[in-house]
């Protein structure tokens with residue numbers, strides 16, 4: 001079957017082709033001259049039990065994402081790759097504040113990403129938008145409140161120009177999720193759509209907090225199964241969950257034991273996403289195949305794709321275009 005996919009949850013910095021990253025890292029001399037591809041590849045594998053090591057891996061791609069040309073090319077190459085993987089629409093997470101280490105402003109970084117997306121859409125049969133990611137940094141939301149506010153205002157400025165909304169990413173347990181409520185209150189007032197990483201490594205209560213902030217979607221949300229009332233709220237509101245099964249295997253699940261099965265059984269609105277393809281070594285087809293192998297039917301998988309279209313931060317007319325593309329596949 002020539003299935004087409006919609007991916008609403010993938011991080012640009014976590015999803016680059018590793019061989020391509022290695023070449024760019026050599027060109028930019030951000031790795032030792034004599035570093036082999038194998039050794040470079042191993043830097044992407046977290047060591048030890050420290051969950052924060054998962055986040056240290058992002059330093060590898062971020063080292064080559066500090067110039068406008070490189071940010072542009074990363075976005076371009078990623079879209080080229082996913083278009084070949086039959087993704088017809090994607091929402092790409094990008095945190096401008098992580099791309100200012102060599103002097104770029106957040107706005108310059110975001111504009112470079114937008115240009116990369118636009119150029120790729122000209123050349124390949126794929127449509128994409130950027131979700132501007134606010135970041136957890138340090139042990140309080142106050143640590144980078146100004147940077148997050150700057151990102152939020154940039155999102156507002158470029159909304160509708162290859163930018164479709166906000167996300168909150170990073171180490172979920174750094175501080176109380178409620179500390180970010182003031183930022184999302186402003187986003188609500190400005191009518192910016194947003195999704196929040198919640199209930200991935202954090203507890204189910206974070207999903208409730210994200211729902212209370214008015215999140216339009218939940219990134220992961222799998223730990224909502226810890227609390228009956230949160231699942232009930234997800235079922236009642238039909239707020240979509242962006243489920244990234246392979247990414248969650250790090251927490252000890254298998255494809256068969258992942259909470260997705262319980263969330264489906266309870267009637268949650270499910271979308272399937274890749275999260276970080278460089279670390280997960282996955283793509284959308286892989287996710288669908290693995291879920292199919294553990295008993296999720298083709299019909300259900302088709303429904304997940306329709307759910308993703310419905311949940312996308314795009315106009316109804318644009319959703320209809322995607323539905324037609326699916327039908328023609």
Ligand SMILES: [Zn+2]
Nearest residue numbers: 011197219275
């Ligand atoms: Zn994520």
